[in-house]
Amino acid sequence: MTQCATAYTVQERILHDQSKGSANPYRATHPRLFRLFDAFDGTTPVVDVERARWFTESMRETAGYPLVLRWAMALMNIAKKITVYVDDDQLIVGRCGSDRGRYGILYPELEGDVIARSLPSLLDEGRESCPLVIDPEDVRIYMEEVAPYWQNDRCFREDYVHHLPPEIREVGYRDKDGYIPRFVCNDTCTYRTSLQWVPDYGKVIRLGLKHMKEDALRRLDALDHFSPTDTLRCRPFLEAMVMVCDAIVLWAGRHAELARAKASAEADPGRREELLCIADICERVPEYPARTFHEAMQAQWFISCFSRLEQRTGSIVSNGRMDQYLYPLYRKDMDEGRLTESRALELFDCLWCNLAQYVDVSLSAAGLASYDGYAHWEAVTIGGQTQEGQDAANDLTYLLLESRKSSPMPYPDLAVRIHARSPERLLLEVAETMKVGQGYPKLFNDEEIIPLLMAKGVPCRDANDYAASGCTEVRCPNVGAFTAASHQINLCAVLDLTLHNGRMASSGDLLLGLETGDPREWPDWETFLQKFLMQLGHITRYTFAAVPVIRKIRARHFAAPLLDLLHEKAYDDCRDIHGEEKIDKAVYLAFFDTIGFATMVDSLAAVKYAVYDEKFVTMDKLLEALDADFSKEGMEILRRRLEKCPTFGNNDPYADSIGLAVERYMQEYSDKYAPELGLQMDLRTSSVTANLPHGKEVGALPNGRHAGTPVSDGASPCHHADHCGPTMALLSNYATKAWEYPHRAARLLNSKFTPKCVEGEEGSLRLVDFIRTWRDLRLWHMQVNIINRETLEAAQKDPDSYRNLVVRVAGYSAYFTELSPTLQNDIIERTAYESV
Amino acid sequence: MAQSDIQGLVFNIQHFSMHDGPGIRTLVFFKGCPLRCRWCSNPESQSGVEELGYDREKCLRCGTCLSVCTRGALSLTGDGLRIDRTRCRIDRAPCVRSCPAEALRLYGEKMTVGEVLDEVEKEAPFYRLHGGVTLSGGEPLMQGEFVLALLREAGRRKLRTAMETCAFADRELFLEAASLLDYLLADVKLMDDARHRRAAGQPVQVILDNLRAVRRAYPSLPLHVRTPVVPGINDNMEDILAIASFAAGIGAARYELLPYHRLGLQKYGYLERSYPLSEELVLEDELFQRLRTAAAEICPAQAVSDETR
Secondary structure, eight states, X not given: OOOOOOOOOHHHHHHHHHHTTOOOTHHHHOHHHHHHHHHHTTOOOEEEOHHHHHHHHHHHHOTTSOHHHHHHHHHXXXXXXXXXXXXXXXXXXXXXXXXXXXXXXXOHHHHHHHHHHHHHHHHHHOOSSSOOBOOHHHHHHIIIIIGGGGTTTTSHHXXXXXXXXXXXXXXXXXXXXXXXXXXXXXXXXXXXXXSSOOXXXXXXXXXXXXXXXXXXXXXXXXXXXXXXXXXXXXXXXXXXXXXXXXXXXXXXXXXXXXXXXXXXXXXXXXXXXXXXXXXXXXXXXXXXXOOSHHHHHHHHHHHHHHHHHHOOBTTOOOOEEHHHHSHHHHHHHHHTTSOOHHHHHHHHHHHHHHHHHBOOOOOSHHHHHHSTTTOOOOOEEEESBOTTSSBOXXXXXXXXXXXXXXXXXXXXXXXEEEOTTOOHHHHHHHHHHHTTSSOOOXXXXXXXXXXXXXXXXXXXXXXXXXXXXXXXXXXXXXXXXXXXXXXXXXXXXHHHHHHTTTOOTTTTTOOOSOOXXXXXXOOSHHHHHHHHHHHHHHHHHHHHHHHHHHHHHHHHHOOOHHHHHTOHHHHHHTOOTTOSSOOTTOBOEEEEEEEOHHHHHHHHHHXXXXXXXXXXXXXXXXXXXXXXXXXXXXXXXXXXXXXXSOOTTSOOHHHHHHHHHHHHHHHHHHHHHHHHHTSEEEEEEOOTTTHHHHHHHOOOOXXXXXXXXXXXXXXXXXXXXXXXXXXHHHHHHXXXXXXTOOOEEEEOOEEEEOGGGGOHHHHHHHHHHHXXXXXXXXXXXXXXXXXXXXXXXXXXXXXXXXXXXXXXXXSSEEEGGGSOHHHHHHHHHHSOOOOO | OOGGGOEEEEEEEEEEESSSSSSSEEEEEEOOOSXXXXXXXXXXXXXXXXXXXXXXXXXXXXXXXXXXXXXXXXXXXXXXXXXXXXXXXXXXXXXXXXXXXXXXXEEXXXXXXXXXXXXXXXXXXXXXXXXXXXXXXXXXXXXXXXHHHHHHHHHHTXXXXXXXXXXXXXXXXXXXXXXXXXXXXXXXXXXXXXXXXXXXXXXXXXXXXXXXXXXXXXXXXXXXXXXXXXXXXXXXXXXXXXXXXHHHHTTOSEEEEEEOOOTTHHHHHHTTOOOSXXXXXXXXXXXXXXXXXXXXXXXXXXXXXXXXX
């Protein structure tokens, strides 16, 4: 008999004490963190147009040059003209825009038309979900100086939508210009320039940009003037490399000047000293190799910040393996007495505050839907293995876990790589950090990820060195070269189409899928499943067919010289990473995403159970109930019986075997058709927050789900359907993976515990056992929410007192009170009940 | 009959239990208990036969159950379902399976040792170094043949075993079960025979003697003694310290106090029984913490080493 008294997480206790007037205990030990944090905490993000303005100004003047060079010229223009900032109290300097708290910037080359449509209304009406503010003067600048240039298909989004074959466009959007997504087969390329990415920061720290520029100059010198390849491809590419090095060094130098100017005006001698130190560092890095830990941190931030100016990386550029590339200088400074742990923590705090202030501005309907709560996740990867396959945990790994515990923000987005030889200490400290209750760290499984990468052609050394990138993706920074974001398939919409002969309950007579016939006439379950798979194949075909279009159009619109400079294969081959032609020796890991996996499995299982096996309802009655959204007399009783059918998440072969059949079909599809695309097309099950908008479009389903409500997230079971607890949910995930194929990638898995379950040292040890088994089951990813449902309910009622409540959303964490009410409810519903 | 075919009455198998023995554990709830603790939070565990529970709040009054009952034991009144418990034979309980609202539930299912352990073994990948199966209840020792067969078969399947017991049982049976266990949890509620009889329906002396005998016979079997602290029953320093001293005296590895809660209250309603205690009783948290601190000074509250985990 389990007896319960409520237990609380560290985060819950801090918030509770704060509401009674006592301060966050970390304020005493991390004074600078909280001085910085207080200055932007709760500010509504400002939209800054400077980046868009200087980018556009240059692009207007460089028509005719090769795109990669134009991009470098535009970056040079930005580096020269954009306002630079040295924030009060900061030790790591650099921003991409406004210093009025949280802020974001604009990418007109991506979605100039959407921005032009949205900015004026942002000014007039604001917006309810994820509000943003903008100065009237900035709107004027944008509308007059920026917007006109990007009209008439000059921005990617418009050009792409207009180039889509009409049948794909029709399934994708409600309107011909693609502003209103249908969320059946949904593009994700129109609101991000590139997939989540990780550049090789270590290279800049070790070598410095001057060295890299000199190498590019040497290569330029050695070009053969009579070779068309050298003159047409290599020359402009290498010139772009040189120019981007110069641009960053110039921009860093402007920070040095400003810091020096601020120092001479500074009255406080302590801060004056700091400013002079900042000036020295900005003069040194990233031009030259970093000599100290502080210099390495500053070099990393300059590169990461400049990458934001270069392109909109979906959910923002990640931080890579920080405990690896920063370690040599950390060790050196510690050994030589230049650095203490508390100083290193302070520098990390400074970086986290920089990350926290930069938000990903989503203006399109699809973008906003996927990134609820100003979502951005610049994953910081720690742990894992070295390139040589040895355990990689070091002092900095543990220091970063420590740093995560004291942060009142959803930053850093900490990701730990776990492998078969991860030390006991790492597992325990991971468990203890999870118990703070903010949903960190998320876990990545080397035992699944590395073999898959190697199976797809990534060399061992690079596979061992992968980094988490964004929510659940991974990158091999010098090898992977696929940057196009592909489509999401709404599995529940596919079922809706199957039930309605290629139409959806919400789309009337419009034919969106394949006419598979009337389900009433199907004699058995095997026929039903076969029709569903035909429908699924039909929609999957669109996602595959869109990939070459996306690649071709992207190549006309985007280049990323900074990314190229830091990508060994792109740099060697003089080919831009967004280009259509493949980079020599690079590996192209594309994917297709599925949304609503558990809802689909449960619904199919319910059809099998209720209609064909137990026969307590006919297909006719079932369809009638679905079309009426269970609203007529007696239908609620049917709905409740349907809810009781076997479900995914309980290690029940009845449901899991159906999930496996669908997964196998998708991987077989990829096995058969991806070679035609010349790419790896990996099946992913990683919805982020897209399970909400995708659910909105889907009618009532046979698992008893009402029309329009959210579908399940990632590869997690449906809410309340996993009545056998988190261990069985993991086993169901294991049981639904088609292990005989390698065409799979991230599966996003939310696990949930009450604080009581993992209380005390014994609780930590049990959590470690849970993690070990997750690892042995070779599941790709896992994140753990440890919180009391009551805390979330209290936060909904009294958002002011819970402003700093951080919860795990999907592959990332965010402030609970900044999420849309629908998403808040979704998270409350998924929160564990205390077992009785 | 083969060991794995022996049947017993089980009312739940709960995966991912975190508070009933070392590591991650699967709990098997045996039906039937010799005690009648007035605060019992699992009233459905007490009787040794299958029972039908009915949640009036959840009931949709849809009548689906009436149509499937072969005994005519159910009728629908303005106040919900009426169960004629003299007619009801349970008999695979079609009413429970057909109930769309989960308002009807079946407490108790005849399962073989093999069936129980097949379900238990699903969780085995999570047991790692310490976890395993915990037999709970009810009182496992009420089903002697079944519990021994289950423990032997668990041993054959290389599962680590724990048992939660009230220790009110036949001495020989208890000792034999103990010989098959890796970890033992036992509840002691009061040290005084008469008061124990009033609170739990049986004297305590048998319990205390059994625990002493087990310790003597199996000194290396970790013993984890627990006391539910119940207002008006034993929420005072004198009673708790007496039990703590007993636990320390027989060399318990761990003595744990569990705070009283009323989470089982609703289930009395489902069984059409009344709650034996006053519903207003509250355990003062401050008092509980004081008792816990004091008890911990006599006998450790947490596992002291890996051995006892």
